[in-house]
Amino acid sequence: MKQFLVLIKDFTDDDCINRRLSVREKHIKNNAMLKSSGKVLVLGGALTDKDSIMRASSLLCQADTPEQVREQLEKDIYVEAKVWDMSTFKIFEC
Template sequence: MQFLIIAYDYDDAYERRVEVREEHIKNVKRLMEDGKIVSAGALIEDDKMVGSSLFVDFPTDEELDLWLEDEPYVVNNVWNMDEIQIVPIAILKKS
């Protein structure tokens, strides 16, 4: 199942984001190699990272939920999970 994820950070999360960013990026790259993350990037406002957007492709909702439970930005209270948007989509892939 394919989804667009828009995750804004908590207002006070910038320092936590910077502290765990390397771990987050390492995990994203691994999941990109596995084909589970198609694309990802930081949301920028006033030259500052304030959230993330990701196109993901997980076989089941349960696998998506398991990934989110262990995602460093979730575990370390960077993404505001009360306001995360997870929207089903259809990703056009290169053949």
């Protein structure tokens, strides 16, 4: 398996932080399951602005291909809840 660094910005509307916070626990629990199963996620974290408001995410993932990483992340509650703006998805092989 290869490792990939992923950066995804949140949507920029004022309500995005509220959507993020409302599903955050589910997102964290799902990521813990992915990590323990060895499927994709190695680690991740929110990126904040100058006011410490979460505005994006960085993730270190493992998979055979970048497409597998994207496919798994598109199932995340942050996509369903319109937190992550997948048009900003960037992936880099480590």
